[in-house]
Amino acid sequence: MKNKALILWDIDGTLLDTNGAGIQPFQNAVKKWTSTSPNFDRKKFAGKSDYEIAHLLIGKNNLQLYRRLLIWFILRTYARNLKRKLRTEKVKVLGDVQNSLSTLKKSGFYSLGILTGNCKEGMKLKLRNAELEDRKSTRLNSSHT
Numbered sequence: 001m002k003n004k005a006l007i008l009w010d011i012d013g014t015l016l017d018t019n020g021a022g023i024q025p026f027q028n029a030v031k032k033w034t035s036t037s038p039n040f041d042r043k044k045f046a047g048k049s050d051y052e053i054a055h056l057l058i059g060k061n062n063l064q065l066y067r068r069l070l071i072w073f074i075l076r077t078y079a080r081n082l083k084r085k086l087r088t089e090k091v092k093v094l095g096d097v098q099n100s101l102s103t104l105k106k107s108g109f110y111s112l113g114i115l116t117g118n119c120k121e122g123m124k125l126k127l128r129n130a131e132l133e134d135r136k137s138t139r140l141n142s143s144h145t
Helices: 023-034 050-058 064-086 097-107 120-129
Strands: 005-009 110-119 138-144
Touching: 023 050, 023 064, 050 064, 050 110, 064 110, 064 120, 097 110, 110 120
Parallel strands: 005 110, 110 138
Antiparallel strands: none
């Protein structure tokens, strides 16, 4: 079999428009674990991974091991909050993404993949909500699990 070219896609702003669906779940997760109400400036966090956002929101006054554990708890809580939020909100698939992905898959020349800064569970939730999750033919990978 001939080698296929791998095409990697980002999620937010490339395949999907979540209309900020992750903001409130993220704020609530940080608040739960730090007892603070973070100021979530979308412009400040644009292009950053979920891990980087959590790192910035919890501040610099914690021990390294504690920070890692705290970020893990925040991201797990964020994913649970996002799951609840997405039960009532639909993620918008941008442009002609559905048709483009389908055409590329059917061609047999390409393997499609997701490479994103979303935490793994957040990535899966967004793709599932948009009906773009296809585990058999798409490689899923996030920068942090």
